[in-house]
Amino acid sequence: MTQNNKTRYTDAPVVIPCPVEATTNVPLKDEKVKPCVLHKDSKPVIKVPTVLAETTMQIVVEANIPLDPPAVEIKRVSKDVFLTQCELVPSDFGKEICPGVFTVKRAKLFIEGFIRKDIEYAVADCNGVIRDRIATVPFSGFVDLKGDDFLLYPILGESSGSRSRFIDPKTGDSPRQDKYFFENSVFYNEQPYCELISANFFELDFSPQAVSAGNTFDTLREKIVLDLTLKLLQLQQVRVDSLGDC
Secondary structure, three states: OEEEOOEEEOOOOOOOOOOOOOOOOOOOOOOOOOOOOOOOOOOOEEEEEEEEEEEEEEEEEEEEEEEEEEEOEEEEEEEEEEEEEEEEEEEEEEEEEEOOEEEEEEEEEEEEEEEEEEEEEEOOOOOOOEEEEEEEEEEEEEEEEEHHHOOOOOEEEOOEEEEEEEEOOOOOOOEEEEEEEEEEEOOOOOOOEEEEEEEEEEEEEEOOOOOOOOOOEEEEEEEEEEEEEEEEEEEEEEEOOOOOOO
16 A cells, blocks of 8 residues: 555555446558549539528527426526528529529528427426426528629529410411410429528527516516528539549
8 A cells, every 4th residue: 555645546446337348449450542533634524512602590589388387497498490491582693604594693592490499497396307398489581692692603594485376377367276386495403402500599588477486487488599500502513623543
């Protein structure tokens, strides 16, 4: 037995509580491999998700959440955001970059979703259990994207249709009602879509009716400010340079 820095060490075995089975992994040998790429003078065209915009929108919502059984104290609240809809609606077009394909210079981005809240609270019992209440708070709205809001403009191809009429050959002075020629073309566009980046919550939770210490309340009123950051993307064809050959 020795004594050092007022700490005693003995040869007694150390007992580790609650042991579980475990396996120690051994390192494997690996070697760097040179990738095989296209010739350095080639410029292939690839189709990849391109980032159109990244935007942070502020969402303000209020909600009344019933609590059953009533609460005497809120212990913890955790939150997540789920998007159920994110649609881009163009409202202004720019130049034609390919036959029938135009850039979108201005658009409304409509979003819908909900905040999923997990509320843990204590009841009035002196030795009670912690209750759990899950609530979903819906929200919806739109933002206006234009100009510098876009990192890269969305593209949209137009569809068209027309109808041609014929004159009655017997009279020459009236159109035929039983003969038409139709022409239409359809461009199938890549749908812009959203990805969640981050969510910052600021909220105030309180009982609508003031209660004294130790008394319960059965409704939780919430005022939530959510700063939601989204990434807007679209599959587009781009030309890239090859970095070298094998």
